[in-house]
Amino acid sequence: MEPPTGILVRRAGIEDAAVLAALGARTFTDAYRDQIPEDQLRRYVVRSFAPEQIRSELGAPGSTFLLAERELDPVGYARLLTEAPPGAGADASALRLVRIYVDHTLVRGGVGGLLIQACLEQARAEGCGSLWLRVWEENHSAIAFYEKWRFVKVGMLDVDMLGEVRKDWVMQVGIA
Numbered sequence: 001m002e003p004p005t006g007i008l009v010r011r012a013g014i015e016d017a018a019v020l021a022a023l024g025a026r027t028f029t030d031a032y033r034d035q036i037p038e039d040q041l042r043r044y045v046v047r048s049f050a051p052e053q054i055r056s057e058l059g060a061p062g063s064t065f066l067l068a069e070r071e072l073d074p075v076g077y078a079r080l081l082t083e084a085p086p087g088a089g090a091d092a093s094a095l096r097l098v099r100i101y102v103d104h105t106l107v108r109g110g111v112g113g114l115l116i117q118a119c120l121e122q123a124r125a126e127g128c129g130s131l132w133l134r135v136w137e138e139n140h141s142a143i144a145f146y147e148k149w150r151f152v153k154v155g156m157l158d159v160d161m162l163g164e165v166r167k168d169w170v171m172q173v174g175i176a
Helices: 014-032 038-048 051-059 111-125 140-148
Strands: 006-010 065-068 073-082 095-102 130-136 153-162 164-174
Touching: 006 038, 006 111, 014 038, 014 051, 014 065, 014 073, 014 095, 051 065, 065 111, 065 140, 073 111, 111 130, 130 153, 140 164
Parallel strands: 095 130
Antiparallel strands: 006 065, 065 073, 073 095, 130 164, 153 164
16 A cells, blocks of 8 residues: 555644644544443543643653644544563563554555554664554454554453453564
């Protein structure tokens, strides 16, 4: 697939908090509205994508947000965090991909690929040995996307999602 034209990925700053909060709330809701009960989804979005929460995450040590824009309109983002994956013998130099979301009208349009490439470049720039993430075991399209980028399943975690325990795959890719 040809990379999309007119999409630029840049590092986001504190001044982007409101934009990231709105984009995060919208893209997360679009991604999970059919899989998470409405009341749980609403509570999670209100808590996780409040502008003050995003502002706090933007300022956290080891946290990096990458924002994809088309003609200055936000169309996707990723959040990276300096954090080793769980488990004994884990790569201490790893970078965690905490979130990656794309506007639902552009899913499968190459924006996610641009963001993953930018995440891999950031990991290389930071001297990391790998990039890892957690993905809900029922999110088959996301798992297929990550596998396309050579992420492999290396473990599974129980995750509390507003009082309901769900299972996440831990996936990882080495940085060459």
